[in-house]
Amino acid sequence: MARKPKTGPASDPELLILSSLASGPKHGYAIMGDIETFAGVTLGPGTLYTAITRLVEKKLIAPQVSSGRQRPYKLTAEGETGLTEQLNDMRRVAAVGLRRLRPA
Amino acid sequence: MKTHHWMVTALLRLYPTAWRREYGPELTGMLLVRPLTAGIVGDVLRSALWQRLRVAEPSTLVGLAMLLVMLNGFVWNIVAPSPYGGEASMLLQNLWGSNLYVLLLVGCGLWTHLRHRGKLDQSGLAAVKISFLAGIPLMLAGILMWLGILGVIVLGPRDTPTTFHEHGFTYTYYDAQIRSCWIRVSEPTIQLQAIQSTTCPPAPLGVMLSPLSRLPASWLWGALGGLLGRWIGRSRRRPLVTSWIPRLLPYWR
Structure with missing residues (x-):
């Protein structure tokens, strides 16, 4: 079982869920598995659904209609913009940090 | 399996009703297909507490x-x-x-x-x-x-508080007022006697x-x-x- 990092962007469940949904609609269980694959982070079911609730309230993701128990979620236009901005900010910070770490 | 189902239902009951109506079936489905470890139970408890706090008055x-x-x-x-x-x-x-x-x-x-x-x-x-x-x-x-x-000790302004070792399961009541109270006495004909004291427990x-x-x-x-x-x-x-x-x-x- 992968351990959840204590700090850093990879510990933010909301960002992880948005990144997971960037590839298309998924239900809770699929989001969890995807995050485990691409980030090496296992989100607990409680943490996952707390983050999903917050994202739905912020209108960054939206639930889709389903017949079964598992309901898929998809990224909204607002969520897509928000994720792009957040990832670009992170890339800028990472680039500066890595440049400064490089020996002169 | 029956215990597992019962535990999942009990955990779901900790969430607010409105939240349960919206996300309950999904979370139930997720919890039913995996073993309920202490970590998962703790995670769900924390999440339920958070949801309760968010909607609390x-x-x-x-x-x-x-x-x-x-x-x-x-x-x-x-x-x-x-x-x-x-x-x-x-x-x-x-x-x-x-x-x-x-x-x-x-x-x-x-x-x-x-x-x-x-x-x-x-x-x-x-x-x-x-x-x-x-x-x-x-x-x-x-x-x-x-x-x-639970016993009660009345502590006046000049008294020194006792330690837990000395008084055991006793509450220390701080009181400086002199008041009238009834105390039990050993005299068989009079069982209760009125006194004026600072040590009257409430x-x-x-x-x-x-x-x-x-x-x-x-x-x-x-x-x-x-x-x-x-x-x-x-x-x-x-x-x-x-x-x-x-x-x-x-x-x-």
Whole structure:
């Protein structure tokens, strides 16, 4: 079982869920598995659904209609913009940090 | 398998009803297909508590915080009583009469009114709820005293507090007033004798009922907070400058 990092962007469940949904609609269980694959982070079911609730309230993701128990979620236009901005900010910070770490 | 299902249902019950209606089936499905480890149970408990706190009324939050503060003070009083005059212990004992507590009730009444824009009654009831929750440890102490489980030591200004090792499961009551009370005596013909003393412990029934006797006053303080909220709401809607300038203009001319 992968351990959840204590700090850093990879510990933010909301960002992880948005990144997971960037590839298309998924239900809770699929989001969890995807995050485990691409980030090496296992989100607990409680943490996952707390983050999903917050994202739905912020209108960054939206639930889709389903017949079964598992309901898929998809990224909204607002969520897509928000994720792009957040990832670009992170890339800028990472680039500066890595440049400064490089020996002169 | 039956235990697993029962545990999942019990965990789901911890979430607020509205949340459960929206996300309950999904979370149930997820919890049913994996083993319930301590980590997962802890994660779900934390999430349920968070969801409860998000939808809780201000009065519930403040009341629960007060309950914890009172319970903490109660436990510390038994384990390590502070000397007479210690600020924290005196404040906890005389909480209902303190200005800080009154301000808290008024503040919660105000908060409730600003949140719901309801009647003053709602703000009053919010303050009553806080007082009731904060009074639970005291009512519990009264019941324990009544059952003879909890002893009481009365500590005057010049007395030294005893340690837990010396007094055991006993509450230290800080009192400097000389009052009349009845004590049991060994004389068979007279079983109770009236004395004037500083060491009269409070009556269990009095301790049990004292938080309830404060509820009407709490209602009034909460309603006052609501009234303040109503006044703030009105002054927000009416800009101060534009409402006063036309009235002052005739005098200026």
